[in-house]
Amino acid sequence: MYFHSILFAPFLFFLFFVYHFVLPKTQKGQNLLLLLGSLAFLGLNDLKSCGIILITGLINFAAVKKMSQLAEGNLKKYVFYLGCAANIGVLGYYKYLGTLLSGIQSIFQGQSTNTLTDIIIPIGLSFYTFQLLAYWIDVYNEEIEPETNPLDFGVFILYFPKMLSGPIELYQKFSPQIKLPRQFDTALTTDGLRQFMWGFFKKTVISTHCLSFYAIAFPEGQTHAGLVVLLGGMLNIIYIYADFSGYSDMACGLSKLFGIRLTNNFASPFFSTNISEFWKRWHVSLSSWIMLYVFTPLSFILRRHNKVGVIVSIVTSFVLVGIWHGATSNYIVFGLLHGLFFIPLVLRGGSINASNSSTSAFSSSTKMFGTFMLIALTSLFFRDVPVRQTLQEITSIITSGQLNVPTALFHGATNMLYWLLIIACFVVEYIQRRHEHALCIAILPTWKRWLTYAIVLCIIFFFSSYPSDHFIYVQF
């Protein structure tokens, strides 16, 4: 049961109605309902994941509380390390052990017969683990007080809008919102519905049609060469973006229905003029997490090495971003490349956080296009093909000189309409790039708002598609 499945609609409506209009507006009652709803949501998706997350969540709750009561010293430090290691261990067991063992086996035996690759990763485990790690670190560093209420802690870790694929929420940002009773706010709820609608559109219209175009341009099981690789990369990154940002918009929108704001995971990343800006706009909750808990401490440790220290910190952080996606060489190379893309920025001496706001429109557009192409090409490492093949394909854009874009992509009125919708989506996102989401249209006159709703809903009704039942980032 995902956000775009038909069964989710009655589930959501029931929860929303009871939450705001049946239950007395008490903090405890609302949190209890959110916890029960989240458990039901998770259980309906995967009962085993629900069990694992519930058990590990309870252990973490008790362990962090216990750690915070210990006096400063070695014991506290060991408990902290043990807690972090245990969480990483659970993630490692489910996510990395199978891949690692089958890799080792295939090196020595030629092929893998490892049954550990069958281990099903509990839904949302990577997102969940990173939240818990941040919680452990922040309590240990006394940045926050540990949660004493198991109900509130349960809502923090299991809250269903963010359970499947994030955003990765920090306790200090999420927790204050559930410490008070939430009142029904029509403005926030309407905004949430608008954001959900835009996410739904991106997921079911843009992402699915991009995927079908990608399948035409880039049939599986073949090595591609020439200009089609460029097109394949563009379609691939647009597909990933539409799918993941679509999910994130739906998650944030849903959460607003319950009066809780989640981190906006995407801020029009394709309109970035350099790689640093891109990572401030793409998967914001993960990049912020890496910045806070990996890059900042690491660059502090390496501060004496000046630029080399910064570069090492950045590259390490991005390799970790790659590994977070999976332990295969594809993701590691993906992370490594993104880390290396930062080197010119560091060497040039500017701050890696700087974005170019004073450049001309032409210069900005060129930089946006260049950044987009860089991201598009590196997205090819997200596929389940050997790294060597991807490198060969990317090199072939220059070396082969083939202008082999399949004409089938542009055949027929339906395909042209889908291209038009993809372009329209990005035009709207560009116009609305300074807003939280593309359908922030509360200030528009009523008729314009309703016309927008009608257009988006009609497009969804007539042109949406649900070829697969999941979001790409659920696998991570």
Place this chain on the structure above:
Amino acid sequence: MSNSREIRLFWFKLAFVVTVLGLAHLLALSVVDGKTSIGLAKVSGPRQSHMIIGTSRIAQAVMPSVLEKEIGAPFLNFAIDAATTSYSPTYNRAIEQKLDPHASNGKFILAMDPWCITGFYHPKNGTVMYPEKKTPLGQLQTFNWPLNIEYLIRDYHEGWGSIILTHLRDNSTVTGHRDGWVEVTRNTDEDFVQSRKEKKIAAKKKEIEHAFVSEEKKQALYSLIKKLKAHGKVYLVRLPVDPDYYLLEEEFYPGFQLFVDSLVRDYGVPFLSMQNMTSEVAYNDGHHINKKYAPLISERIAQWIQSTP
């Protein structure tokens, strides 16, 4: 926090949008037809006494309307495709749900070819796969609604507005008829057919790398025959295929005819091989018969059934 007027207005607007969307979906439902989903007619409507069972080959080749004209019994073609309706406990469950429990003089035509009893290993970890369990038919709870909305929800992977668009368009290449026959229209130019055949054979050869003759599927077939025999007569039919495709089947399972012989012997069911008709018919891809020849195939089967004691 909102005041009660704002809340009322919010509910009014929401109810308006939900009502409009609901009406649009009802409109889509009212124009559902064979172009919407090939399986929908098979799982809608009452239980049946006479059924055609197997995979896509028989779904496209045997027309219940022709059988009814020849034999006088109303058949339902309950075959979909190899992933969904090769013999398995899942398919058996669906057949049981669709079968009239009071039928005692039924006629059941069962497709026989190696792919009906073929299982597959997962290409990466070598475990046996059960794709049929994840298909809409495998997950279905209702089989006899006049219009099976549950199946539509599970099987239709597009916005319901496209049901209306498909209904209005007249260029559908695949249509599911009310009696379950699947009508597939393909370009019959020799070059196209040859190219499709080559692609089909190449794809099948690749598939075979992870395929095996499944004992589990054989067991499901045995149990299906036993079950159906309690409700009437069972007829085994091997439909014709292109000689190259036939060769591939023989290579994959050289003992297939012996297996069929054992079924005939052990269960007392008649068997008809139609491979000798291969030169009389044409195919879409070497595997599926061209729709022009479906009446001929159906007629021959009807004649054979009538002549079989």
